[in-house]
Each structure stands twice: as C-alpha cells, then as structure tokens.
Amino acid sequence: MKQTGGWLYRRAENILAAMLALMFAAFLLQIVFRYVLNLPIGWTNEISVILWIWLVLFGAAFVVREEEEIRFDLIYSAVGAKARRVMFLISAFALIVLYAVSFPAVWDYVTFMRVEKTAYLKIRFDWLYSIYIVFVIAIIARYLWLSWQAMFGKAPEEFDPTKAGSGV
Structure with missing residues (x-):
C-alpha cells in the first residue's frame, strides 16, 4: 500500500x-x-x-504534505505533544466541518456553471472548476485520516525551524 x-x-x-x-x-x-x-x-x-x-x-x-503547509506556529511549536494533538484536532475538526457544510453549495455552483464557457477555448466552466470539488473531497479525506492518526497514533510533530525547507 x-x-x-x-x-x-x-x-x-x-x-x-x-x-x-x-x-x-x-x-x-x-x-x-x-x-x-x-x-x-x-x-x-x-x-x-x-x-x-x-x-x-x-x-x-x-x-x-501537511508539514509543508504555511502556518503561523509560534504557540504550536512551543507546547508539548498533548497540547499539539488537541490543537491539531480542533483545527482539523473546524476544517472538516467548514468544507463539509460548504460542499452542497460548491457542488450546486460548479454543476450550474455548465451553462458558461470560457471566451477563447470554449471550455465549460463546470469542467474548469471541477478541480475544486476534487480538492474539497481530498482535503476532507486528508484531515479525517490525520485526525484519526492524531487521536489514536502519534501526536503531530513539533516544528523544527532548522529543518525547514522547500519540500525538496
């Protein structure tokens, strides 16, 4: 896997x-x-x-990846593993709820946009914006998985500014 x-x-x-x-x-x-x-x-x-x-x-x-996301983590990196876990779970819960609540409206809007096309290439806007639906589903799935790991696995890692990089 x-x-x-x-x-x-x-x-x-x-x-x-x-x-x-x-x-x-x-x-x-x-x-x-x-x-x-x-x-x-x-x-x-x-x-x-x-x-x-x-x-x-x-x-x-x-x-x-989660560790490559840009964030302000002065407080997050200053607390222990248990507090990081709680802070992460609160943030993940908020993200999951907000994306899930907005999903029906997003779906309606994207599917409604099939009536419009781009000016030059004549690409339907529902095709163009369909990536946002994929994005929302992927983010909800990611944060459900990360929340499961935070609750029953290891706590989110402490940020080490000496190891920060560009993801390469």
Whole structure:
C-alpha cells in the first residue's frame, strides 16, 4: 500500500510539473505573439489562468504534505505533544466541518456553471472548476485520516525551524 501511495504521489508531482511547463510555454508564446509578432492572442492568457487554478488546487489536494503547509506556529511549536494533538484536532475538526457544510453549495455552483464557457477555448466552466470539488473531497479525506492518526497514533510533530525547507 505504501509503495502504491508513493508511486501515485510521484505521478501527481509529474502532472504538476507538466502543468507548470505548459503554463510557462503558453506564457512565452503569449510574449512572442504580442511583442515580437505584434499579434496579440487571448487563448494563451486563458490557458495560463486555467492551468494556474488547476496547479494550485491539484497540488494542494495531492502533493503538498501537511508539514509543508504555511502556518503561523509560534504557540504550536512551543507546547508539548498533548497540547499539539488537541490543537491539531480542533483545527482539523473546524476544517472538516467548514468544507463539509460548504460542499452542497460548491457542488450546486460548479454543476450550474455548465451553462458558461470560457471566451477563447470554449471550455465549460463546470469542467474548469471541477478541480475544486476534487480538492474539497481530498482535503476532507486528508484531515479525517490525520485526525484519526492524531487521536489514536502519534501526536503531530513539533516544528523544527532548522529543518525547514522547500519540500525538496
């Protein structure tokens, strides 16, 4: 199971890298067409925005690990393991409840957006914003799993600023 999870994680990273490369290529193409050929095109801007939305939400759902999240942890890192566990469980409970309560409205909005399309590429907005539904489901599942671990397993790790990195 751990081996399959690692393989899926690496493929998610590959997808993110491909999206970033496509976004960069569209950005460069936009510059060439606008400033070199004096022929502005709009679809490159549209694809860049779409890829940015998908990059952020797909990455947050499947690639960014809990310890890589940005947070203000002055109090969190100063307390013991039991207090960290309680603080984490309160935060996780709040996130799970808020995302779960908002999910029906999110679903309604995203499915309603099938009537609209993007200006240049004619991509339906429900397809474009469907990544947010995936994101919400993934975050709820992640925090349910992490809450289970915090309650019955080990406490969340103490943050060590000397080991902070960029995730590489």
